[in-house]
Amino acid sequence: QVQLQESGPGLVKPSETLxxxxxxxxxxxxxxxxxxxxQPPGKELEWIGHVYYSGSTxxxxxxxxxxxxxxxASKKQFSLNLSSVTAADTAIYYCARAWAHxxxxxxxxxxxxxxxxxx
Amino acid sequence: xxQMTQSPSSLSASVGDxxxxxxxxxxxxxxxxxxxxxxxxxxxxxxxxxASTLQSGVPSRFSGSGSGTEFTLTxxxxxxxxxxxxxxxxxxxxxxxxxxxxxxxxx
Numbered sequence: 001q002v003q004l005q006e007s008g009p010g011l012v013k014p015s016e017t018l019x020x021x022x023x024x025x026x027x028x029x030x031x032x033x034x035x036x037x038x039q040p041p042g043k044e045l046e047w048i049g050h051v052y053y054s055g056s057t058x059x060x061x062x063x064x065x066x067x068x069x070x071x072x073a074s075k076k077q078f079s080l081n082l083s084s085v086t087a088a089d090t091a092i093y094y095c096a097r098a099w100a101h102x103x104x105x106x107x108x109x110x111x112x113x114x115x116x117x118x119x
Numbered sequence: 120x121x122q123m124t125q126s127p128s129s130l131s132a133s134v135g136d137x138x139x140x141x142x143x144x145x146x147x148x149x150x151x152x153x154x155x156x157x158x159x160x161x162x163x164x165x166x167x168x169x170a171s172t173l174q175s176g177v178p179s180r181f182s183g184s185g186s187g188t189e190f191t192l193t194x195x196x197x198x199x200x201x202x203x204x205x206x207x208x209x210x211x212x213x214x215x216x217x218x219x220x221x222x223x224x225x226x
Contacts (some may be wrong), residue, residue, distance in 0.1 A: 045206060045217040060214040104210040105153055109162040
């Protein structure tokens with residue numbers, strides 16, 4: 001049974017870069033898309049982007065200029081960097097997995113980590 | 120982006136009740152529609168994919184239907200563990216987008 005676990009700072013200052021890592025255990029890293037999804041307080045879930053196990057990435061156009069998602073297959077980890085954050089980036093951040101043939105069907109998720117942007 | 124709108128936003132019901140949640144897409148999405156369940160502090164769970172395909176391990180009291188722009192999630196007989204938030208998601212186009220969620224509460 002695959003498990004995903006987010007880690008990273010819970011507080012980030014405005015204008016700085018938010019950095020999170022997702023550790024994957026108990027399953028294969030290959031043949032999947034690895035995604036980041038967030039939920040601001042009181043709002044709907046928002047797809048940030050994903051990285052394929054090969055390393056190719058796709059981002060949400062609304063965040064594309066500020067987002068980098070990368071992976072380290074040897075460590076079974078993938079990471080999110082979101083630059084120039086503002087209070088609007090305060091959210092619960094989830095990492096999730098999707099099979100390659102159904103790239104946006106997220107069948108496994110982490111529990112989420114709350115990131116608050118505050119000075 | 121395709122906008123997903125759910126109704127109702129919240130719903131009070133009792134154990135044993137039959138409930139239905141509706142999701143509407145701002146344009147046709149065929150059956151590229153998923154339903155998730157999530158609870159505070161827990162990982163969201165994929166319940167139904169492609170509008171009506173029940174995921175492995177999901178109880179048969181959950182069912183989904185619809186195509187085009189209108190979809191429904193039905194729980195035939197509510198159990199205590201079903202009180203949670205449910206949201207829909209379209210996978211027809213990138214970026215995938217989600218509904219705002221329906222919070223199902225105990226009456």
